[in-house]
Amino acid sequence: MDQEVKRKPAGVRERAGAVLLLAFGLYALFEAAKLPFGGVRAPDAGFFPVCVAAALSVFALMAMLAEAPRDEAGAAARDGNGAARVSIAAVALLLYALFLKPVGFLVCTLLLMLLLLRGICKVSWRASLLAALPAVALSYFLFTRLGVPLPAGVLAF
Amino acid sequence: MDTVNNLLLGFSVSLQPMNLLYSFVGVLLGTVVGVLPGLGSAATIALLLPVTYAMPPTSAIIMLAGIWYGSMYGGSTTSILLRVPGEAASVMTCIDGFEMAKRGRAGVALGISAFGSFIAGTFGLVGLIYLAPPLAEFALDFGPPEYFALTVVGLTLVSFLGGRSVPRALTMAALGLLLGTVGLDPVRSAARFTYGSLNLQSGIELVPMVMGLFGLAHVFQMIEEKLAVEEIARAPTNLLSLLPNRQDWRDSIGSILRGSLIGFLVGILPGAGATVSSYVAYAVERRRSKHPEKFGHGAIEGVAAPESANNAATSSGFIPLLTLGIPANVVMALILGAFMLHGITPGPMLLTQKPEMFWGIITSMFVGNLMLLVLNLPLIGLFVKVTRLPSSFMIALIVLASLVGAYGVNNNPFDILMMLLFGVFGYLAEKFGYSLAPLVLAFVLGPLMEISVRQSLIISQGSFGIFVTRPISAVLLGIAALLLVSPPARRVLQFLPAYKAR
Numbered sequence: 169m170d171q172e173v174k175r176k177p178a179g180v181r182e183r184a185g186a187v188l189l190l191a192f193g194l195y196a197l198f199e200a201a202k203l204p205f206g207g208v209r210a211p212d213a214g215f216f217p218v219c220v221a222a223a224l225s226v227f228a229l230m231a232m233l234a235e236a237p238r239d240e241a242g243a244a245a246r247d248g249n250g251a252a253r254v255s256i257a258a259v260a261l262l263l264y265a266l267f268l269k270p271v272g273f274l275v276c277t278l279l280l281m282l283l284l285l286r287g288i289c290k291v292s293w294r295a296s297l298l299a300a301l302p303a304v305a306l307s308y309f310l311f312t313r314l315g316v317p318l319p320a321g322v323l324a325f
Numbered sequence: 326m327d328t329v330n331n332l333l334l335g336f337s338v339s340l341q342p343m344n345l346l347y348s349f350v351g352v353l354l355g356t357v358v359g360v361l362p363g364l365g366s367a368a369t370i371a372l373l374l375p376v377t378y379a380m381p382p383t384s385a386i387i388m389l390a391g392i393w394y395g396s397m398y399g400g401s402t403t404s405i406l407l408r409v410p411g412e413a414a415s416v417m418t419c420i421d422g423f424e425m426a427k428r429g430r431a432g433v434a435l436g437i438s439a440f441g442s443f444i445a446g447t448f449g450l451v452g453l454i455y456l457a458p459p460l461a462e463f464a465l466d467f468g469p470p471e472y473f474a475l476t477v478v479g480l481t482l483v484s485f486l487g488g489r490s491v492p493r494a495l496t497m498a499a500l501g502l503l504l505g506t507v508g509l510d511p512v513r514s515a516a517r518f519t520y521g522s523l524n525l526q527s528g529i530e531l532v533p534m535v536m537g538l539f540g541l542a543h544v545f546q547m548i549e550e551k552l553a554v555e556e557i558a559r560a561p562t563n564l565l566s567l568l569p570n571r572q573d574w575r576d577s578i579g580s581i582l583r584g585s586l587i588g589f590l591v592g593i594l595p596g597a598g599a600t601v602s603s604y605v606a607y608a609v610e611r612r613r614s615k616h617p618e619k620f621g622h623g624a625i626e627g628v629a630a631p632e633s634a635n636n637a638a639t640s641s642g643f644i645p646l647l648t649l650g651i652p653a654n655v656v657m658a659l660i661l662g663a664f665m666l667h668g669i670t671p672g673p674m675l676l677t678q679k680p681e682m683f684w685g686i687i688t689s690m691f692v693g694n695l696m697l698l699v700l701n702l703p704l705i706g707l708f709v710k711v712t713r714l715p716s717s718f719m720i721a722l723i724v725l726a727s728l729v730g731a732y733g734v735n736n737n738p739f740d741i742l743m744m745l746l747f748g749v750f751g752y753l754a755e756k757f758g759y760s761l762a763p764l765v766l767a768f769v770l771g772p773l774m775e776i777s778v779r780q781s782l783i784i785s786q787g788s789f790g791i792f793v794t795r796p797i798s799a800v801l802l803g804i805a806a807l808l809l810v811s812p813p814a815r816r817v818l819q820f821l822p823a824y825k826a827r
Contacts, residue, residue: 185757209787250549289717
């Protein structure tokens with residue numbers, strides 16, 4: 169709760185985030201430089217992006233060299249199983265977005281809910297189905313009534 | 326007289342049956358999310374932003390505001406009974422609130438927390454009523470340089486007060502500004518960072534972005550580490566046990582009033598908000614107490630002060646948004662997003678162009694605070710039961726709401742992809758200790774900052790002197806500069822022998 173946050177020099181793990189952000193800042197600076205910059209009398213489309221991309225790079229460099237609060241360093245190290253579960257969920261959501269239109273909301277969402285409940289959270293099949301089926305059907309009914317045209321996909325007839 | 330008329334106008338809006346209903350839904354949802362550890366008010370407001378499309382704008386803001394201050398009430402329940410702060414702003418309440426509960430005084434702790442919250446919320450609103458109109462009138466004279474300076478000082482304060490590490494917070498703010506430039510240039514309509522994608526031409530949508538950063542990122546955290554809570558102290562069943570006695574009131578009324586004042590003042594500052602105000606209020610009470618040794622062992626002042634402060638801060642947090650159009654914290658940024666979804670720009674013109682909306686929102690908070698007081702005390706037992714909802718079902722529910730919400734923005738799966746992208750980013754950012762608040766605030770303020778700086782330079786024919794020759798802009802930029810140079814200056818000073826000797 170009110171524990172003191174001790175500081176220590178940042179290690180490789182803590183610096184990784186700053187390195188990625190620095191790389192992103194430099195890439196954004198390179199891309200922004202292609203836009204028309206104008207001048208200080210009449211700044212053009214590239215003026216602001218160049219300035220903020222440069223600022224991002226400088227701040228990321230400062231973050232890389234700065235000390236890291238110890239509790240955050242600890243937070244970066246968690247068990248591998250948790251990370252694997254998160255990766256599975258993220259990939260499932262990616263596939264969901266890709267297949268939503270052709271396959272449809274009902275099928276895709278039901279499969280996703282079952283994966284989350286049964287596959288990742290280890291809820292029993294019975295409870296997973298009892299929770300997922302009405303939730304998916306109800307949300308489809310409710311949101312299509314509210315004017316959100318959720319794709320019917322393979323169930324369109 | 327003007328104030329009375331304005332309040333009457335406001336109450337004529339906020340007491341309409343539909344607005345009363347939305348206010349009730351807001352405070353109820355707010356209390357529930359305040360009770361639930363992890364799922365914060367920012368995530369809930371983010372998830373509900375798409376729902377507000379179909380609502381009248383005033384009702385939408387009334388509901389979202391209700392979630393915000395309702396969560397402050399709810400956060401105290403789990404802090405006191407479970408030693409689990411539902412909201413970051415309730416962390417300080419855990420210390421003495423839980424100690425009181427262990428000593429069989431859970432009812433009094435919950436009662437003083439609810440009464441203190443109500444008094445502070447009302448105090449904050451009175452301050453808002455008297456401070457907002459003159460500030461809005463003052464802001465009418467603001468030109469592009471002043472707005473640029475205001476956005477600079479706002480982002481600097483957010484980075485200094487809200488983040489755990491200043492360079493990291495500044496990095497996130499710069500990233501937010503950069504993300505805000507994606508899409509068509511606001512002046513010449515040139516495409517920037519769109520890579521030929523039509524989906525990116527209108528820029529990154531706020532709704533999928535915040536749903537990802539707060540909703541989905543939270544789901545990923547829940548998947549990684551199962552959040553489990555257990556009831557340590559029993560919820561009181563007798564309503565009378567919630568009523569503080571005369572001695573309790575005598576001990577805590579000063580703390581409530583001081584907490585209210587501190588919360589009000591700190592809440593106006595960008596980046597500080599409810600969490601910082603509760604820390605400051607607790608520290609002040611401890612310092613000025615004749616018995617500081619009681620703090621941490623069930624001092625009622627240790628509950629009254631932070632709970633009052635965080636509620637007063639939620640009210641005063643609306644001042645910069647409603648009068649200047651500048652959000653003071655991430656929740657205000659989301660509420661600014663809700664305004665923008667309805668084509669309304671909050672700021673000095675809101676008071677003159679839409680007074681019924683301005684005063685309707687303010688008076689709705691009076692009504693909502695009263696609802697919370699009536700709602701919270703008898704339903705404490707029920708709210709404690711909410712915390713026992715299995716996290717697996719919460720995960721499924723949040724994912725379902727996020728998917729439908731993100732898709733509903735443009736009826737396009739691309740927005741789900743964006744939400745996923747920001748969800749992964751938010752999850753990793755939290756893991757590596759990067760605060761998301763500066764990113765969202767900068768993203769929302771970015772377009773205003775860009776237009777202001779470009780217009781200022783065009784007006785001054787390229788002279789940067791325009792930012793320092795105008796007094797308001799000069800003062801604001803001076804504050805930002807002082808904040809920016811202070812950490813490096815301290816670091817340089819540390820190498821000096823005289824500084825070391827201190």
